[in-house]
Amino acid sequence: MDLFDIVFYCFALIAVGSAVVVVFSRNIMYAAFALLFAFFGIAGLYVLLQADFLAVTQILIYIGGILVLMLFGVMLTNRVVDVDIKTGTLQIVPAAILAAVVGGSLSGVFYSTWSTVSGTPSDVATTTPAIGEMLMTSYILPFEIASIILLVALIGAAMIARRKT
Amino acid sequence: MIEQLLSDLSFFKPELTLVVTFLTAILTDLVFRRSPVVVAAVCLAGFALTGIFILGQNGEEALIFGNMLTVDAFAVFFKVLITLSAILVLVFSLSSAELNTPGRSLGEYYSLLVALTLGMILMAGATNLLMIYLAIELSSMTSYILTGYTREAPDSSEASLKYVIYGGLSSGIMLYGISILYGLTGTLDLYQLNQVLATGDINDFTLLIAGVFTMVGFGYKISAVPFHFWTPDVYEGAPITITAFLSVASKAAGFAVFIRFLKVAFVDAGAGEVAGGFWTMLQGFDWPLMVAIVSVLTMTLGNLVALWQDNMKRLLAYSSIAHAGYLLMGVVVMGNEGTAAVLIYFIAYLFMNLGAFYVVMLIANKTGSEDVEDYRGLAARAPFLSLSLSLFLISLTGLPPTVGFIGKLYLFAALLNSGWIWLAVVGGINTVISLYYYVKVFRNMYLREDEEKKGRIEVGAAQLATLVVLLVPIILFFFYFPPIVEFAQASIRIFGTP
Numbered sequence: 001m002d003l004f005d006i007v008f009y010c011f012a013l014i015a016v017g018s019a020v021v022v023v024f025s026r027n028i029m030y031a032a033f034a035l036l037f038a039f040f041g042i043a044g045l046y047v048l049l050q051a052d053f054l055a056v057t058q059i060l061i062y063i064g065g066i067l068v069l070m071l072f073g074v075m076l077t078n079r080v081v082d083v084d085i086k087t088g089t090l091q092i093v094p095a096a097i098l099a100a101v102v103g104g105s106l107s108g109v110f111y112s113t114w115s116t117v118s119g120t121p122s123d124v125a126t127t128t129p130a131i132g133e134m135l136m137t138s139y140i141l142p143f144e145i146a147s148i149i150l151l152v153a154l155i156g157a158a159m160i161a162r163r164k165t
Numbered sequence: 166m167i168e169q170l171l172s173d174l175s176f177f178k179p180e181l182t183l184v185v186t187f188l189t190a191i192l193t194d195l196v197f198r199r200s201p202v203v204v205a206a207v208c209l210a211g212f213a214l215t216g217i218f219i220l221g222q223n224g225e226e227a228l229i230f231g232n233m234l235t236v237d238a239f240a241v242f243f244k245v246l247i248t249l250s251a252i253l254v255l256v257f258s259l260s261s262a263e264l265n266t267p268g269r270s271l272g273e274y275y276s277l278l279v280a281l282t283l284g285m286i287l288m289a290g291a292t293n294l295l296m297i298y299l300a301i302e303l304s305s306m307t308s309y310i311l312t313g314y315t316r317e318a319p320d321s322s323e324a325s326l327k328y329v330i331y332g333g334l335s336s337g338i339m340l341y342g343i344s345i346l347y348g349l350t351g352t353l354d355l356y357q358l359n360q361v362l363a364t365g366d367i368n369d370f371t372l373l374i375a376g377v378f379t380m381v382g383f384g385y386k387i388s389a390v391p392f393h394f395w396t397p398d399v400y401e402g403a404p405i406t407i408t409a410f411l412s413v414a415s416k417a418a419g420f421a422v423f424i425r426f427l428k429v430a431f432v433d434a435g436a437g438e439v440a441g442g443f444w445t446m447l448q449g450f451d452w453p454l455m456v457a458i459v460s461v462l463t464m465t466l467g468n469l470v471a472l473w474q475d476n477m478k479r480l481l482a483y484s485s486i487a488h489a490g491y492l493l494m495g496v497v498v499m500g501n502e503g504t505a506a507v508l509i510y511f512i513a514y515l516f517m518n519l520g521a522f523y524v525v526m527l528i529a530n531k532t533g534s535e536d537v538e539d540y541r542g543l544a545a546r547a548p549f550l551s552l553s554l555s556l557f558l559i560s561l562t563g564l565p566p567t568v569g570f571i572g573k574l575y576l577f578a579a580l581l582n583s584g585w586i587w588l589a590v591v592g593g594i595n596t597v598i599s600l601y602y603y604v605k606v607f608r609n610m611y612l613r614e615d616e617e618k619k620g621r622i623e624v625g626a627a628q629l630a631t632l633v634v635l636l637v638p639i640i641l642f643f644f645y646f647p648p649i650v651e652f653a654q655a656s657i658r659i660f661g662t663p
Contacts, residue, residue: 105370138231140170141231141233145299149303152280155310156277
């Protein structure tokens with residue numbers, strides 16, 4: 001186990017551990033803060049995989065933007081801060097069966113393809129220029145359509161937030 | 166590269182027109198705040214222009230924008246279908262009492278309708294998993310907003326929220342499936358995916374899980390069991406116009422992307438033309454059997470639950486789930502005949518389902534009710550509406566003299582010719598079950614009297630004209646069906662496949 005592996009397991013632990021807290025926490029603020037660490041762990045994994053652009057975007061957009069927005073949303077919404085989220089368990093038997101089946105098959109998937117994964121990624125120079133160029137050439141259509149999706153979401157948000165006339 | 170992109174634009178005119186229409190509609194809405202009819206006119210003009218450009222693509226074949234999108238006969242067919250239903254739904258919206266209440270701004274409604282159409286049209290041609298995902302997301306996102314457009318109705322917001330949750334979950338599962346597929350094959354392009362799969366050194370089990378996860382997204386779009394849970398609530402809570410649009414166009418787009426995914430990725434591209442028009446599937450999992458099981462579950466559940474419904478929108482929602490099951494029977498065949506049958510059925514489904522929802526809307530405009538019980542004695546109050554609804558329901562059942570019969574005939578013929586006898590039998594039994602709940606509506610209208618005598622229901626000349634436009638194909642294409650059959654058979658050509 002070299003340094004790479006140790007760092008990998010550290011970030012993986014941060015990501016998975018915080019994700020568990022997000023799911024099981026009964027306090028919505030704790031869940032939101034745990035989400036911050038989960039995103040951070042993922043950003044660390046991106047850095048390890050030499051996806052520098054993705055890592056920075058992850059921090060800027062998810063931690064800097066979306067999460068802060070979410071915390072504001074939680075704090076500005078009346079009576080949400082102190083209220084326990086309803087975490088009752090319904091339909092426990094079907095849920096357990098479904099979770100076991102899905103979990104089992106996914107473990108099977110990753111176990112059976114584990115051997116085909118090669119070790120550490122090869123060194124690549126910074127990825128940002130290549131991503132920028134591809135977004136403007138071979139991926140221009142998804143890039144533009146994503147902007148339309150955002151416009152639609154913006155209109156929708158404005159419409160829902162608008163006061164009743 | 167740039168020259169290539171610029172020349173690709175000439176194949177992108179319909180979509181480009183929709184984008185321009187969408188932006189123009191938003192700007193028009195800012196100027197003509199008080200009269201949404203202007204926005205509707207802009208959108209209608211945009212749809213008409215889009216339709217003209219789509220028809221101009223007839224016979225063209227190309228892969229554009231770095232293999233993101235394709236133009237082929239199959240895509241053109243679905244684009245025509247989606248644009249046609251968008252135009253009809255726009256016309257419906259103009260006379261919907263539910264939408265045109267004082268104080269509601271309808272400008273965004275019309276512009277979002279254009280964005281929804283754009284998403285569906287992109288779904289019809291997408292050949293890259295990234296593009297497929299974005300197109301599905303664009304149409305889902307717009308659908309969520311439009312479902313909740315009548316916010317003051319309590320079930321509208323509830324429907325919208327449920328739609329967001331189910332939609333988010335299934336698109337998450339789909340994205341996960343796509344990511345596994347990408348990890349497995351190293352590509353998102355369906356054609357390259359096919360080449361990698363054809364080499365045969367792919368772990369079958371992983372492929373199965375990734376494929377099933379990816380298809381969850383398509384199953385949700387066409388509301389196949391077990392991804393149908395959102396359908397009844399959303400169809401009931403959304404404005405009827407949106408329900409009608411989702412039940413026809415959204416389903417059509419879902420089928421387009423599903424059939425294209427199956428055929429481009431999982432059919433042996435090197436096998437060439439096979440006798441009888443059946444596709445040679447690549448090694449691995451038995452996809453036809455899986456689709457057959459989903460099809461049986463979908464139509465049986467749709468029809469059985471529809472028996473207990475007493476709200477017309479819910480009844481038609483379950484009926485549309487059942488129809489997704491019938492349409493899946495055509496996919497099971499995995500051949501040219503089956504695909505042609507699906508396309509023929511979709512032409513019939515467009516007119517009969519939009520028609521049924523339109524009549525329900527016209528009745529609800531006057532009576533304010535969608536309850537089947539309130540349809541008692543309707544034949545006396547609104548003879549023409551009752552007659553039209555009966556014809557649409559007969560067509561949905563699949564009985565002559567309506568185009569629904571032609572659709573079912575070709576579906577069952579394709580099944581029998583390919584040896585899926587048991588599936589055809591299940592489909593036949595389901596048709597009989599469906600007759601029961603369609604007849605229930607018919608019986609209420611014609612055979613039962615309303616205790617309290619209410620006045621006649623009058624509809625305007627424009628509404629009657631729209632209704633006639635929907636009724637004529639229902640009858641006409643029963644007696645003279647070669648045009649639609651030929652159109653469908655010419656439209657099964659998918660770019661880059663045998």
